[in-house]
Amino acid sequence: xxxxxxxxxxxxxxxxxxxxxxxxxxxxxxxxxxxxxxxxxxxxxxxxxxxxxxxxxxxxxxxxxxxxxxxxxxxxxxxxxxxxxxxxxxxxxxxxxxxxxxxxxxxxxxxxxxxxxxxxxxxxxxxxxxxxxxxxxxxxxxxxxxxxxxxxxxxxxxxxxxxxxxxxxxxxxxxxxxxxxxxxxxxxxxxxxxxxxxxxxxxxxxxxxxxxxxxxxxxxxxxxxxxxxxxxxxxxxxxxxxxxxxxxxxxxxxxxxxxx
Numbered sequence: 001x002x003x004x005x006x007x008x009x010x011x012x013x014x015x016x017x018x019x020x021x022x023x024x025x026x027x028x029x030x031x032x033x034x035x036x037x038x039x040x041x042x043x044x045x046x047x048x049x050x051x052x053x054x055x056x057x058x059x060x061x062x063x064x065x066x067x068x069x070x071x072x073x074x075x076x077x078x079x080x081x082x083x084x085x086x087x088x089x090x091x092x093x094x095x096x097x098x099x100x101x102x103x104x105x106x107x108x109x110x111x112x113x114x115x116x117x118x119x120x121x122x123x124x125x126x127x128x129x130x131x132x133x134x135x136x137x138x139x140x141x142x143x144x145x146x147x148x149x150x151x152x153x154x155x156x157x158x159x160x161x162x163x164x165x166x167x168x169x170x171x172x173x174x175x176x177x178x179x180x181x182x183x184x185x186x187x188x189x190x191x192x193x194x195x196x197x198x199x200x201x202x203x204x205x206x207x208x209x210x211x212x213x214x215x216x217x218x219x220x221x222x223x224x225x226x227x228x229x230x231x232x233x234x235x236x237x238x239x240x241x242x243x244x245x246x247x248x249x250x251x252x253x254x255x256x257x258x259x260x
Contacts, residue, residue, distance in 0.1 A: 023203075026223070031059035038062065042136035063139050064205075064221050074142075074216030074251035081145055081237065081255040082215060083248040084193065085228050086138040087131035090245050095126050095231065110231065113194060114181060115155045122190055125234040129254065132227050141195060141220040142250050143213040144230060145257070147186035152206070154180050156197070180204045180220070184213055188257035189236035194229040195220060216251055235260045 025031055035056055039046065046053055050066040075082050083089075095101055099111040099120055110128070111120040133139060156178040178197035183190060195204050203223035213219065239255040248254060 023223075026060040026063070027058050029057060032057055035059060035062055038135075042134075044136055048138075060223060063135075063223055065138070066140065067138055072250045075253040076215070077253075077256075079188070079257045080215075080253045081191075081230075081232075081257060082142075083131065083250055083252045083254050084142050084144040084219075084230070085131055085133055085140075086249050087133045087228065087247075088245050089242060089248050089254070090130040090132045090227075092127065092129045092239055092242075092244060095123050095128055095234075097124055099124060101128050113179070113229070114192065114231075115153070119151070119183065119192070122233050123192065123231045127232040127237045127239065127255075129230040129239065130227060131230070131248070133222060138250070139222045139226075140218055140250075141193075141222065141228065143184070143208075143215055143217045143219050144193065144254075145184060145186050145191050145213070146215040147184040147191070147213055149208075149211045149213060150183045150185045150190070152180070152182045154178075178204070180206060182219070186236075186257060188259055189233035191233070192229075192231040193219075194231065195222070196227040196229060197222075232257075 035053065038044075038059065039053065039062070044062075048067045048071045050068055056062045056065070093101060095110055099109050100107050101110060102108075110123055111117055114120050114123075180195045182193045182195075184193065197204055204220060204226075205223075206220045208217065208219040236257050236259070237255055238258065240253060242248075242254070
């Protein structure tokens with residue numbers, strides 16, 4: 001019953017008009033008045049912000065805030081993979097032969113997520129990591145690896161919640177939501193960075209120019225909480241021994257790449 005009610009609620013509230021109203025409010029000057037309470041409720045660390053709280057003109061500005069450069073350290077070892085976001089590492093595992101991954105007891109298709117069977121095939125038996133951003137997190141996305149962008153594409157239209165309830169009760173959220181996918185070729189193999197939109201707001205703004213990525217470089221940002229899925233080609237990635245779920249920060253080592 002809870003699953004049916006959850007899905008019904010999402011369908012009723014996640015429409016064009018409700019999304020448009022929410023976007024309009026968060027970008028309006030009126031939204032600045034709720035910034036102090038938002039920061040308090042979500043326990044956002046003001047000391048890390050590049051700007052002072054009074055300098056944010058809208059709630060949207062706060063969501064896409066930048067941090068002081070010294071508050072995040074990027075692991076520079078040549079073969080490490082770093083967290084692209086401040087987030088909760090919700091899950092990790094192996095992509096099955098039929099392209100399925102199991103997250104929170106639900107099955108998702110990597111082929112559906114990527115929308116390209118030819119691209120998907122290289123990730124069979126590879127690894128995946130799920131990184132969830134809540135409204136409290138820093139929303140800018142950095143590259144987890146160094147390499148060359150081989151392809152970038154957009155799929156999906158609506159966005160459903162991607163928190164633990166969304167993953168448990170939603171309808172193929174990771175494979176169905178609005179998403180921007182970037183495939184990067186490293187010296188070790190291919191990595192897909194799947195940026196998944198959250199409920200109401202599909203905003204995923206890409207800001208990186210050119211085809212060369214440096215590890216730790218800022219590449220995009222989310223509006224509101226969302227999720228990043230990392231996919232690794234088979235036999236190139238060893239994850240850190242991390243208990244999940246757990247908090248991770250931009251630049252933190254989450255695994256290593258190696259040659260096949």
